Amino acid sequence: MNDAPLTPPVLTARGLTKSYGPTRALAGVDLAIRPGESVAVMGPSGSGKTTLLHVLSGIIVPDAGQVTLAGADGTRHELTGLNEEHRARLRRERLGFVFQEGLLLPELTARENVAMPLMLNGAHRKAAEQTAARWLESLGLAGMGDRRPGELSGGQRQRVAIARAQAVEPDVVFADEPTGALDSDTSDAVLASLISSTVSRGRTLVVVTHDPSVAAACSRLVRVRDGRIESDTAQRPAQPASEGTVR
Ligand code: ADP
Numbered sequence: 540m541n542d543a544p545l546t547p548p549v550l551t552a553r554g555l556t557k558s559y560g561p562t563r564a565l566a567g568v569d570l571a572i573r574p575g576e577s578v579a580v581m582g583p584s585g586s587g588k589t590t591l592l593h594v595l596s597g598i599i600v601p602d603a604g605q606v607t608l609a610g611a612d613g614t615r616h617e618l619t620g621l622n623e624e625h626r627a628r629l630r631r632e633r634l635g636f637v638f639q640e641g642l643l644l645p646e647l648t649a650r651e652n653v654a655m656p657l658m659l660n661g662a663h664r665k666a667a668e669q670t671a672a673r674w675l676e677s678l679g680l681a682g683m684g685d686r687r688p689g690e691l692s693g694g695q696r697q698r699v700a701i702a703r704a705q706a707v708e709p710d711v712v713f714a715d716e717p718t719g720a721l722d723s724d725t726s727d728a729v730l731a732s733l734i735s736s737t738v739s740r741g742r743t744l745v746v747v748t749h750d751p752s753v754a755a756a757c758s759r760l761v762r763v764r765d766g767r768i769e770s771d772t773a774q775r776p777a778q779p780a781s782e783g784t785v786r
């Protein structure tokens with residue numbers, strides 16, 4: 540685990556608590572995630588996984604505790620000390636997200652969906668669409684850039700969502716049950732794309748999952764129960780299933 544001399548964490552959480560009325564979603568979480576780690580977060584439904592992901596990524600602020608993001612560009616930000624506008628900018632520029640239902644914009648083509656965050660970050664349309672096309676190609680979607688989400692399969696849509704998350708070159712990619720809505724073969728292929736597109740670039744992945752094969756393909760397994768970390772183990776990542784088939 541964290542006993543060797545290692546690079547400093549990209550993401551550090553200390554003493555996180557978060558309640559919704561009487562429900563304690565996070566009951567004191569400490570976690571340090573280093574660049575290049577792929578962290579699977581598992582736990583029963585309602586144990587606080589999504590809340591943890593949202594706090595780590597600055598989507599919500601905890602009741603207490605701190606989250607610090609130390610980017611590859613050398614900047615350090617205490618997310619928990621920033622206002623919503625500033626957090627939103629950091630999310631857009633430094634973090635990537637893949638949710639269960641890709642959340643693509645239905646009116647835009649696949650290429651435009653991937654280009655959108657790049658343009659929000661200031662890239663010109665042409666450059667953004669070229670970058671988007673390269674990412675779609677590397678995720679096995681060459682030739683599908685002009686299709687709208689409704690013209691793609693569930694697995695293809697999730698690959699577009701992965702391309703969109705990766706295109707901004709984020710410090711950390713967060714995925715919340717990214718394959719939960721897919722059949723298991725498609726899910727394996729999408730997952731393999733997600734892990735390889737993140738880790739092969741030395742980036743960091745935090746993925747909430749119920750799927751043991753997703754967890755096995757990660758370098759670290761964090762188990763959450765009742766808003767706390769129940770166990771945290773380094774592991775040798777299993778080779779993910781083939782990325783080959785696009786369904
Ligand atoms: P998980 O992702 O592990 O299923 P969540 O983090 O979504 O768990 O939820 C943890 C607990 O907090 C659950 O009891 C859930 O009902 C509650 N919770 C989560 N989000 C909200 C919310 N916005 N309002 C009220 N309760 C919430």
Ligand code: MG
Pocket residue numbers: 588589590
């Ligand atoms: Mg959840």
